[in-house]
């Protein structure tokens with residue numbers, strides 16, 4: 001099994017990174033001999049989508065100039081890495097009610113009509129299928145239940161966008177309340193105990 005671990009927290013003591021590593025460890029224990037590839041979007045961010053990228057994306061592959069091909073390099077790489085994986089472990093810190101811009105940029109680079117999704121008579125169809133996704137979602141507050149649950153735009157967003165690409169088999173593991181004094185100490189052990197692979 002090939003595991004792709006995507007990191008998007010820039011913090012060395014990150015909860016989402018620690019939780020992601022724990023998910024990877026459990027997967028390795030359950031599937032000995034598996035390989036792990038790590039993509040760190042905090043240390044190696046992908047550029048925001050620029051005009052050259054968009055022009056190239058809408059140009060048929062056979063008509064692209066070398067410069068246009070180069071503009072798609074990050075996207076091609078990100079898609080290839082994901083296609084080669086059987087399992088995606090996705091670290092997602094909760095930032096300002098959404099995800100870090102680096103993670104959003106990675107997702108933008110993954111969404112390519114005709115490559116990762118297509119439109120059919122029956123509606124849109126995701127083309128990245130047969131993979132399992134584990135989201136290691138860290139948040140200062142609590143969004144799984146209670147009054148803040150309506151402000152959880154992260155898990156629904158990831159389900160919608162990655163599901164649109166065909167990644168519909170998704171488990172969200174939460175380390176939450178990391179900024180709540182009475183929850184902070186137990187947040188990570190509780191999250192780790194809830195991992196099911």
Ligand SMILES: Cc1cc2nc3c(=O)[nH]c(=O)nc-3n(C[C@H](O)[C@H](O)[C@H](O)COP(=O)(O)O)c2cc1C
Nearest residue numbers: 009014015016093094095096097138139140141178
């Ligand atoms: C820029 C920034 C924005 C944040 N926004 C939110 C937020 O909207 N809601 C929340 O509950 N926590 C928020 N937090 C707290 C983080 O979600 C929390 O510290 C989490 O553990 C960060 O993930 P990490 O430990 O993997 O870095 C924010 C933290 C930062 C640094």
